[in-house]
Amino acid sequence: MERAKRYTITLDDDPMMAPIIARTTGIPSLAYTSSEALLRRASSYEPIAVFIDVHLGLNDSGIDIIPHLREIWKYSAFIIITSDDNADIVGDALAAGANDFIRKPIQGPELVGRLQARLAEMNNLRYRDEVVIGDLVFFKNDGVVRVGEKTVYLPKLEAKLFTVLLENREMMVTKENLKRRLWGELNIAGNTLDKRISKLRGFLAELQASLRIEVDYGKGVCLKLDKHNTVKTAG
Amino acid sequence: MSQSKDYSQIIRVDEEIIAKLKELNEPDEEIPFFDGLIHLYCQEAPMALNKLDKAMNQQDPLAVVHFSHKLKGLSRNLGLRRMAEICATIEHGTETLNTIEQRDLFEASRVELDQVIVALSQYLKPEAA
Numbered sequence: 134m135e136r137a138k139r140y141t142i143t144l145d146d147d148p149m150m151a152p153i154i155a156r157t158t159g160i161p162s163l164a165y166t167s168s169e170a171l172l173r174r175a176s177s178y179e180p181i182a183v184f185i186d187v188h189l190g191l192n193d194s195g196i197d198i199i200p201h202l203r204e205i206w207k208y209s210a211f212i213i214i215t216s217d218d219n220a221d222i223v224g225d226a227l228a229a230g231a232n233d234f235i236r237k238p239i240q241g242p243e244l245v246g247r248l249q250a251r252l253a254e255m256n257n258l259r260y261r262d263e264v265v266i267g268d269l270v271f272f273k274n275d276g277v278v279r280v281g282e283k284t285v286y287l288p289k290l291e292a293k294l295f296t297v298l299l300e301n302r303e304m305m306v307t308k309e310n311l312k313r314r315l316w317g318e319l320n321i322a323g324n325t326l327d328k329r330i331s332k333l334r335g336f337l338a339e340l341q342a343s344l345r346i347e348v349d350y351g352k353g354v355c356l357k358l359d360k361h362n363t364v365k366t367a368g
Numbered sequence: 369m370s371q372s373k374d375y376s377q378i379i380r381v382d383e384e385i386i387a388k389l390k391e392l393n394e395p396d397e398e399i400p401f402f403d404g405l406i407h408l409y410c411q412e413a414p415m416a417l418n419k420l421d422k423a424m425n426q427q428d429p430l431a432v433v434h435f436s437h438k439l440k441g442l443s444r445n446l447g448l449r450r451m452a453e454i455c456a457t458i459e460h461g462t463e464t465l466n467t468i469e470q471r472d473l474f475e476a477s478r479v480e481l482d483q484v485i486v487a488l489s490q491y492l493k494p495e496a497a
Binding site: 146147148149150152153156157186188190191216217218237238239240241 | 382385388389391392401404405408409412430431434437438440441442444445446447452456
């Protein structure tokens with residue numbers, strides 16, 4: 134089961150990185166400056182993603198810690214941060230198990246795009262058949278959503294929409310990204326997506342699910358946990 | 369290598385990066401997020417520069433690479449292109465620069481950092497400047 138509260142971890146001796154990443158993605162990011170300190174506590178965390186600086190300290194390489202963290206966090210997206218222009222470094226990090234990389238200065242849309250793409254991959258690996266978030270179970274193959282005793286059957290596009298929004302929970306997903314994921318193209322009438330969102334909202338309301346869909350017409354769509362309801366999490 | 373490079377041709381502050389970072393501000397923040405980043409830079413960059421100075425004095429090339437790289441990264445975060453470029457030259461020149469060239473570059477980075485801190489203060493919210 135995935136914990137309801139999502140967060141990432143940033144391993145970087147640059148104190149600006151964790152706040153920039155958190156603010157850009159909309160997801161809190163725990164900051165660590167040494168790989169040794171993080172490794173000691175790693176088993177108590179379950180981040181959706183880890184951002185790792187290649188050059189940590191004088192004798193501390195971010196690349197070296199990747200295989201150790203991967204053993205503990207099998208389904209987290211590992212994204213390398215670097216201001217190193219050397220292509221070998223990126224190659225080494227990817228070979229060590231990183232999923233992606235991003236260069237400084239961080240470009241917001243690029244960071245979010247890479248993170249969302251990697252989350253989609255890791256979610257496919259982790260949740261072959263069902264996603265469990267608190268008291269909600271989503272059976273991906275059948276489009277069935279269950280909360281307690283209540284069940285709804287999502288039509289195909291609403292199920293796809295729900296999958297994408299769940300993968301990127303708490304993060305803004307642009308309407309362009311949604312159109313591509315649902316229809317494979319952008320040339321879709323403006324209100325077609327809005328209608329699907331509206332329908333999905335209706336299904337979630339029927340279930341009294343602890344989730345709500347927020348639409349920011351300038352930025353995109355975000356699936357959020359409803360803070361007013363408690364959501365059970367398992368240890 | 370370094371003596372012929374004219375860093376004055378490189379812009380000091382990339383306004384596009386600044387603008388994008390300012391977009392991360394949220395309304396009603398007592399201290400705007402971007403101001404917080406400036407304060408962090410003004411704290412961290414001088415410390416990194418001091419450590420770079422020490423590394424050069426101790427003729428410790430690994431430490432020179434590390435602290436120049438760190439200063440480069442900090443500067444790139446805020447679009448401080450000229451500062452980042454000077455630091456990159458120091459970082460990549462540990463094997464090719466002689467002591468005098470290295471020291472000249474350090475001096476250039478010190479002067480540039482002073483200028484950068486003044487430039488950054490102009491972006492702060494008026495009460496915080």
